[in-house]
Amino acid sequence: MALLERFERFLDDVIPPSEEVLLAVQRAEGLLRAGDTRGALRLAEGALESAPGHLRASLVRAEALRALGAPADALVVLDEAARGRAVPTRVLARMAELAARVGDEWRALSLEAHARARLRGGRDRVVAERLVDAARALLSRGAVASGLRMARGATLADPSLGDPWLLLGRDALGRGEPGLARRALERARPGLDATDGRSNRAAGELAWALGERSLAALYLRRAWLLGEDTAGALVAVLSQDPDRAALDRVLADLDTESAPLARALVAVGRGESDAREAFEGVPGNGLPDAVWGYALALALTAAPGVAERWARECPDRPGSDGVQALGAARLHLSRGEPQEALGAFTVALGVEATREAARRGLRAHLTEAWGGRLPALLEGLSALLGGASLETASRGLQGLRRGLDEPLRVVLLGEFSAGKSTILNALVGAEVSPMGVLPTTARVHWLRFGDPSARVITVRGAVLETTLTVAERSLGDPDGDPVDHVEVTLPLPRLGRLELLDTPGFNAGEPEHERAVRRSFELADVALWLFDARQAGRHSELEPLREARARGLPVFGVLNKIDQCPPEALPLVLRQLQEGFRGLCPVVAAVAAREALRDPGGAPGWSSLQALVDGHLVARREAWKQHRAAGRARALLGEVQADLEGRRAKDTARRAAAEALGERLGKLREALLGSARELRREVGLGLREQLRSLQEGGAPEALVSDAVAEVGWRARERALASLSEPLRETERLAATLGLVASGARPLATAAVVPWLDLAVAEGVRDAQLPAAQAARADALAHFAPGDPFGALETAAEEALEGPRDRSLEALEVALEVALEALGGYSPPEVPALPEEAPP
Secondary structure (H helix, E strand, O other): OOHHHHHHHHHHHHOOOOHHHHHHHHHHHHHHHHOOHHHHHHHHHHHHHHOOOOHHHHHHHHHHHHHOOOHHHHHHHHHHHHOOOOOOHHHHHHHHHHHHHOOOHHHHHHHHHHHHHHHOOOOOHHHHHHHHHHHHHHHHOOOHHHHHHHHHHHHHHOOOOOHHHHHHHHHHHHOOOHHHHHHHHHHHHHHOOOOOHHHHHHHHHHHHHOOOHHHHHHHHHHHHHOOOOOHHHHHHHHOOOOOHHHHHHHHHHOOOOOHHHHHHHHHHHOOOOOHHHHOOOOOHHHOOHHHHHHHHHHHHHHOHHHHHHHHHHOOOOOOHHHHHHHHHHHHHHHOOOHHHHHHHHHHHHOOHHHHHHHHHHHHHHHHHHHOOOHHHHHHHHHHHHHHOOOHHHHHHHHHHHHHOOOOEEEEEEEEOOOOHHHHHHHHHOOOOHHHOOOOOOOOOEEEEEOOOEEEEEEOOOOEEEEOHHHHHHOOOOOOOOOEEEEEEEEOOHHHHOEEEEEOOOEOOOOHHHHHHHHHHOOOOOEEEEEEEOOOOOOHHHHHHHHHHHHOOOOEEEEEEOHHHOOHHHHHHHHHHHHHHHOOOOOEEEEOOHHHHHHOOOOOOOHHHHHHHHHHHHHOOHHHHHHHHHHHHHHHHHHHHHHHHHHHHHHHHHHHHHHHHHHHHHHHHHHHHHHHHHHHHHHHHHHHHHHHHHHHHOOOOHHHHHHHHHHHHHHHHHHHHHHOHHHHHHHHHHHHHOOOOOOOOOHHHHHHHHHHHHHHHHHHHHHOOOOHHHHHHHHHHHOOOOOOOOHHHHHHHHHHHHOOOOHHHHHHHHHHHHHHHHHOOOOOOOOOOOOOOOOO
C-alpha cells in the first residue's frame, strides 16, 4: 500500500471528522437499530462521501447492506475500511460471517483465526455470536468441516454461549456418537437464551433425538410459546410420555397450522384412530422438519402406504429414498422377483430411517424362502456372497449345492489291516481289490458309477486322466504336486446309489497317507470306522475319531473279523467299544467281511450291515446329504463372518484415521496462520534493521536485494521447521488413508510453502523497501494461494462419510437367517448294536 494512503488512514483514526459527519453517523446508527435499513444506508453513504474510509460509517453501511441481503457488497465495504488499519475484533468476526455467507470458506476461517488470536484467550459474546452465524452459513452451504470448525471457534470465544454447542451436538449425533452429543447438550443448556425460539427449538430437537423426553418437552414447549411452530414435535414428544394431562393441555391450546397433524399423531400413537384415516389428509410437505422422522416412522409401522405417499411427495427429505425402496421390495416380492426385491432391501438398509424396517422385511422374506429349503438357501446365499466379492465362499456354497444331487458318499476308515478293502468288496458285490484296481496301501480311492476309467487328482487340483493300471501306482504329478485322491469309475449298479471312499490305514507309519485320509473327511457324507475284533478299541484310534467328529463327519463303528474272535469274548469286546467309543463312534454292526465275500447270506452279521446301509444310510440319502452340507456351510459361513469382522475393523480404523486427520488439519491451519503472522512480523522488523544500515552506508540496490532474499529465506525456513512435527503427523494420517504418497512431503511443498512465501512478501512490503523491491513484494502479496488444506479436508470428509457397502448389511442379515436355518438339519438316528453277541 502506498505511504500516502497509510498516512491518510492514520489521520482518519487520529483526527476526528467534522461534526456533521459524526452526527450523520449517529443518526444512521439510530435508524439501523429502529429497523429503517435503507434510511441508515443513505446516511452512511453520505457520511462516507464527506469522510472516505471513516470506520464507523463503513460499519453502518456494511450492516445495512447485510440486512438488505447483500453480504458480498457488505464484505467489500469492510475490506475497504480494514485496509491499512487494525480493525476491532468484532469487525473481524463480522467479516468472517460475511465471507461464510458468500461461500469463501478459507477467507472466513482465516478471519475467524485472526479474531480469536486478537482475543488472546479472553471472552467476547458478540464475537462468539457472529462466529455462530458464520458456522450456520457454512453448514447451510454444505461446508460441514469448515462450519464445525467455526462453531468450535465460537465456543472458544465464549464457552458459555449455548448455540455453538448445539451445532456440535447435532453433528456428533449424526456421526453416531450420542455420548458426545449428550455432553454438548449439557454444555449448551446453561447458555441458552430463554427468549430465543430458534435456540430452544434446536435444543428440544437434539434432546428428543437423544431420548431426553423431559428436556425435549421443556425446550420445545418454550419454543412453541415464543412463536416457533413446534407443535408437531412437541406433541410427538408428549405422546410418548405417560402424562396424558400435559399432552391434552397442549392439544387444547393448539391453534397453529400444525394442530391437525399434532392431533392425528396423538390419535395414532394412542391407538384411537386408524393411521391411514388419520393421515389421509396430511400431505408430506405439510410435515415440519422436526416431526418428519417421527411421523414417517409411525406411518411405516401403522400405514406403510401413507409413508410411501409422503416419500413420493417429498423425495428429497430424509428417509424418503428408503421408504420408496421398501415399497419397491414389497412390489417385487408380490411379483415373484426375489433378486429385484433383495436389491431394493439393500437400498433401504442404507437409509437410517428405514434400516430396521428393512432388516425386519428382509429377515421375514429370507426366513420364508429358505426355511426347510436347503438348496434354495445355498443358491441364494451363494449369489449374495458373489455380489459382496466373496467369490471363494460363493464357489464353496455352489459346490455344496451340487453335492446335494449326488449319491451318498461313505468313507471307510480304520487302522492298517482292519479289513476296509474286504468290506468295500463285499458292499459293492464284486472283488474290486483283488483285481488290482484299488491298492489300499497308497492313496484315497473314490469309487463312483460309470464306464471303467481312472483319474488322478492332485493336491493343487490338477487332473490326470489315466488307466486303471496307472492309477494302481497312484503316482504324483511330475512337478512334485502330491496326489490327493484317485477317482475310479466302474459300471457296478451299487455305485449308482452309494459312492465309496477306500483309504489307507491309520497307524501304518506313513504320515503322507494319514494326511490323505484326513483330507477325505471333507469329501464324505458319512464314515464307517472298521474295528478289528482281535484288537478293538486301541488308544491310537481315539485321535482320528475325535478329529473326524470335530469336522462334523458322522462316524459309525463296524466290528469286523468277528470270525477270528473267540465267541465267548465277543460280548465283552462289544461292551468295551460301546462304553469307550459311544460319544465318538457308536457301533452299529459286527460282521465277518471275509466270509461275506464267499457267502453274503450266511456270513455272521452281514445282513444286518446291509440293512443298515440300505435302510438307514442310502434310503435317507437326502437327510444325510443335507446334514453334512449344512455343517460344512456353517463352517464356511463362520469364515465369512470372520472376514466381515475384519472388513468392519478396517472400516472403523479408516474412519478413525479420517476423523483424526480432520482434527489435525484444523490445528495445522491455525498453526500455519500463526506462523504466517509471526513470519510477516519477523521479516518486516528484520529488514527494517538491515535496510537502515545498508542505506546509511550507500549500499547498491543489488546488495539490498540480496539482503531481502537472505532475510526472507532464513525466516521462512525457521517457520517451516516450527511446523515440521504437525506436518509429519498430518502427512502420516493422509498416507494411512491413501490420500498422499508416504514420504512425499506434499503438504510442505504444495500447500504450506506458498502461504509462507506470501507472509514473507507481506513482511517485505511492510518494511517499506525502495521502489524496485516494493514492486516485486506487491506482486507477490497480491498472489493469493488457495486453501492449503481444503482438498485434504474434503478427502477426509469423504473418507469419514463415504457410503458403506450396503450389500454387506444385506449379507449380514442373510447370514443370521442362514445360520438359524442351518442349525435345523440334524442327522437321522441310527440304532446302535445291542451289547450281546450278534447271530
